Amino acid sequence: MSPFERALVTATQAGLPLVERPYEAVGAMLGVDGGSVREALAAMLEAGLVRRIGAVPNHWRLGWTANGMSVWDVDDAHIDALGAQLATLPGVSHCYRRPRHGAQWPYNLFVMLHGRQRAEVEAQARQVAALLAPHCRGHEILYSTAILKKTGLRLAGAA
Known part of the structure; x- marks a missing residue:
C-alpha cells in the first residue's frame, strides 16, 4: 500500500462519516478532494486491497431479532x-x-x-x-x- 492508501484505510476503517458527503469529509481529513477519495477507493477495490465498501446494518436495532x-x-x-x-x-x-x-x-x-x-x-x-x-x-x-x-x-x- 502507498502511504496515501494506508492513510485512507486508517481514516475509513471504522466506517465512513455519517454525513451528506462522506467522501468529501474523508478528503478534508486527508487534505484531498472527495473525487480523489472515490478514485483511490475504486482503485483499491479493483486491486483487491479493499474487498468491499458497504453498509453493515445492526439487525437488532432494525427490529430483526430472530436471526x-x-x-x-x-x-x-x-x-x-x-x-x-x-x-x-x-x-x-x-x-x-x-x-x-x-x-x-x-x-x-x-x-x-x-x-x-x-x-x-x-x-x-x-x-x-x-x-x-x-x-x-x-x-x-x-x-x-x-x-x-x-x-x-x-x-x-x-x-
Whole structure:
C-alpha cells in the first residue's frame, strides 16, 4: 500500500462519516478532494486491497431479532450451484460453504436468515429446504442470542 492508501484505510476503517458527503469529509481529513477519495477507493477495490465498501446494518436495532444461522448437510456435488441460488433469496444475508467435522457436525452449507420473529425464519428455512431437496440430508437453525460487533482488519496508524 502507498502511504496515501494506508492513510485512507486508517481514516475509513471504522466506517465512513455519517454525513451528506462522506467522501468529501474523508478528503478534508486527508487534505484531498472527495473525487480523489472515490478514485483511490475504486482503485483499491479493483486491486483487491479493499474487498468491499458497504453498509453493515445492526439487525437488532432494525427490529430483526430472530436471526438464525441455518446449517445444512448438502451433497458436495451440488453445493456450489445450490449455494449460488440460495444467496439470491430475500431473507439470506450470508451463504457460504464450510468443512464438515465428523459425525458430530455434518453441516457444510451455512445460510444466515433474518426475521422479526422465529416463525419468519422457520418459513424461510422451509423455502431453503425446498430448494435444496433432494440433495440435503439434514439441517438445524442456530438462533442468535446477542449481536457481536463486526469489525475487519484495523491498521495501527497512517504511515
